[in-house]
Amino acid sequence: MYELIQVSERCYYVKSPAKIGLVTLDGGDVCLIDSGSDKDAGRKVRQHLDANGWKLRAIYNTHSNADHIGGNKYLQSQTGCKIYAPGIECDFTRHPILEPSFLYGAYPPKELRHKFLLAEASEVEYLTADLLPDEFEMIDLPGHFFDMVGFRAPDDIVYLADCLSSRETLDKYGVGFIYDIEAYLQTLERVKTLEAKLFIPAHAEATDDIAPLAQYNIDKVNEVADAVAELCTEPSCFEVILKKLFDRYSLKLSFEQYALVGSTLRSYLSYLKEQGRVNAIIADNMLLWERA
Numbered sequence: 001m002y003e004l005i006q007v008s009e010r011c012y013y014v015k016s017p018a019k020i021g022l023v024t025l026d027g028g029d030v031c032l033i034d035s036g037s038d039k040d041a042g043r044k045v046r047q048h049l050d051a052n053g054w055k056l057r058a059i060y061n062t063h064s065n066a067d068h069i070g071g072n073k074y075l076q077s078q079t080g081c082k083i084y085a086p087g088i089e090c091d092f093t094r095h096p097i098l099e100p101s102f103l104y105g106a107y108p109p110k111e112l113r114h115k116f117l118l119a120e121a122s123e124v125e126y127l128t129a130d131l132l133p134d135e136f137e138m139i140d141l142p143g144h145f146f147d148m149v150g151f152r153a154p155d156d157i158v159y160l161a162d163c164l165s166s167r168e169t170l171d172k173y174g175v176g177f178i179y180d181i182e183a184y185l186q187t188l189e190r191v192k193t194l195e196a197k198l199f200i201p202a203h204a205e206a207t208d209d210i211a212p213l214a215q216y217n218i219d220k221v222n223e224v225a226d227a228v229a230e231l232c233t234e235p236s237c238f239e240v241i242l243k244k245l246f247d248r249y250s251l252k253l254s255f256e257q258y259a260l261v262g263s264t265l266r267s268y269l270s271y272l273k274e275q276g277r278v279n280a281i282i283a284d285n286m287l288l289w290e291r292a
Contacts (some may be wrong), residue, residue, distance in 0.1 A: 002044035007198055007206065008155035014048065016041060018067040020204045021151070021159045022048070025133055029057040033151055033159045034202070035071030040114050044072030047076055060127060061085040062161035063148035064092035066099060068202070070115060072122035084127035086138070087147030093124045103259040111255035119161055141191075143184025156197040162204075164217040166204035174249035175224055176217075177260050181271035187223060188214045200228065228268045232278045233248065235290040 006024070006165070014020040020041070021033030030049070035042060049056055056079040059221045061069050064085060067104040072083055092098045094186045100108035100117045114117070125131075127149075129138050137152040141163040150160045163184075165176050178184045199210040207213065231244045242265055246253055251261065269289055272278040281288050 002041070004048045007200070008157055011031045011157040012046060013159075013200050013206070016044075016148070018065075018162075019159075019200060020045060020071075020202065021135070021153070022159040023136075023153045023157075024054070025031070025057060028053060028055055030054040031057050031133060032059045032075070032084050034062055034068040035075055036060050037067040038070040038119075040075040042074035042078075045071060045075060049079075055079070056081040058082040058084060058133075060132070060151065061089060061093060061124070061161070062202075063151060064089040064099065065098070065125050065145060065162065066096065066115060066117050066119040066285040068161070069096070069122070070119045070175075072124070076122050083122055083124045084131055085124050086149045088125075089145065090124050090126045092146075093119075094121060096121055100259070103263045104265075108259075109255065110258055117256070117259075139194075141187050143180050143182075143187045145179050152196065156194040158194065158199045160191065160199055160210070162202050163191060164201055164204060164210075164213055166201075167213065167216055169203060170216065170220045173251065174260055175245065175251070175264060176220070177264050178221070178267055180220065181225065181267050185218060188218045188221075191216075194215040197220045210223075225268055225272060228265065229272055229277050229291055230289045232272075232289045235281065235283070235288040237286050237288055238262075238266070238269075241269075241289060250280070 004012055005015055006012045010024045012022040016036055020036050022030055024030050058081055059072060075081060076083055097120045100112040104112055135154040139150040141148045141150045141161055142151050144162045148161055152158050192211045198206055198208055200206045227248060231241050242262055246266060273280060277292055279292050
């Protein structure tokens with residue numbers, strides 16, 4: 001874990017639970033794409049910087065999930081590097097309490113205030129295309145989170161952040177975290193058409209052909225949408241539907257999974273309602289969901 005993998009003359013990634021991109025710039029400088037899950041990940045990256053005599057110029061965060069920004073504060077304090085994040089992701093990175101609060105829908109209990117959902121705050125600036133190094137292109141990848149982006153780096157290497165999951169993860173867990181179902185499906189359809197020398201997803205193996213995995217993710221999202229609609233055959237409240245979803249995919253409820261899968265289920269219900277496939281009704285002071 002945390003090995004430095006070179007994939008082209010200038011592009012690398014650090015093998016970690018959420019891959020960290022590294023690209024060499026001019027004058028011995030480098031930039032990172034994300035920073036890992038915590039201070040320990042930051043230390044591992046710092047070791048690679050020191051071993052190669054590289055100076056860290058900037059971190060470009062793809063989005064604000066804690067496993068992608070957790071090393072920010074440590075690396076910034078050690079190197080003085082700039083940190084950039086796009087749109088709303090910048091606000092969440094500046095104020096990390098927003099992530100568990102958003103997932104829970106209120107002030108999060110202590111079971112959700114841990115490093116996997118609550119990173120340390122760092123000094124971040126809004127990322128715009130003109131702030132990127134030469135030969136970089138920002139790719140909008142909304143859906144998994146609010147304003148997530150990826151990057152096409154020099155040597156035609158594309159870093160895809162969390163816009164898709166591995167087959168193994170999808171087969172094991174069934175329900176992946178998604179903020180906006182429609183935007184996510186549109187992103188996957190675009191990703192299917194991309195061409196590059198190599199694609200590096202944060203949570204799947206690097207590949208030169210991303211289309212099959214993108215389609216597998218699309219199929220899984222549609223499968224879960226159909227399953228949620230079926231679970232609404234009888235008018236049911238959210239908690240009942242959530243339990244049935246956990247049972248269907250053999251998931252084990254915990255505070256963390258309640259927040260992650262629960263937030264995703266609400267997104268599916270919103271998506272299905274917009275499609276006219278489910279209705280929301282209020283009966284006896286309860287919000288119920290029923291198949292249209």
